[in-house]
Amino acid sequence: MMTSLVLTIIGPDKPGLVGLLSRTIADHEGNWLESGMSRLGGKFAGILITQVPTEQADALTAALQALEGQGLKVTVERGEEASPAVPMQPMTLELVGHDKPGIVREISQALAARHINVERLSTELTSGSMSAEELFKAEAELLAPTEMDPDELQQALEAIASDLMVDITLR
Incomplete structure (x- = not known):
């Protein structure tokens, strides 16, 4: 079973941040799905959704939050199941x-x-x-x-x- 995680990211803009995020996600068998990232006010800011095996969700969350030691603040929220479609x-x-x-x-x-x-x-x-x-x-x-x-x-x-x-x- 897979768990969706929605991440918000902010930190000082510098080369390699996307690589750091993608490596951390891949190390926990995660799949990078959708994202939007920009340089805003001298900061790297973004939001992305990843899917990870449910048994890896807590470990990935901890690994992402540990990136704060490298200047990257990551907030993690579990995705919600889509509600029934309204036209x-x-x-x-x-x-x-x-x-x-x-x-x-x-x-x-x-x-x-x-x-x-x-x-x-x-x-x-x-x-x-x-x-x-x-x-x-x-x-x-x-x-x-x-x-x-x-x-x-x-x-x-x-x-x-x-x-x-x-x-x-x-x-």
């Missing part, structure tokens, strides 16, 4: 606008109020091509209830976009 419709949201506090808060509140789950969120700051101002860009993969009216969501997001002075595209 959902996938959507993609793209946002571009001048950076200002509150953009993610406003959009996420509108989505949560409609029981829309954010499956993946990627954000970045870039320099505007016409000005020196920073642009905030976001892309989100969403799962929305099938009974949700996409037109109502579009109208709600357009109202928020107008207030925040950003462009939002929903597909």
Whole structure:
């Protein structure tokens, strides 16, 4: 039997950290499944899911937590079994606008109020091509209830976009 472990990782960015993690997982017969890792604020930060034989789960957890001695803090959570599927419709949201506090808060509140789950969120700051101002860009993969009216969501997001002075595209 296999156990899924969800890992969050943070530490000073330096070469070899992915190798250290992958070696530790492989040493415990684990399989690296999905991950997202980045250099953020001078730190190496990531999240990943691995599967390991159930009898190796505790030993792998201990080995990963011992990496703190090498500057890498790893938090381990056991994965949960997927709940029965409720019919959902996938959507993609793209946002571009001048950076200002509150953009993610406003959009996420509108989505949560409609029981829309954010499956993946990627954000970045870039320099505007016409000005020196920073642009905030976001892309989100969403799962929305099938009974949700996409037109109502579009109208709600357009109202928020107008207030925040950003462009939002929903597909």
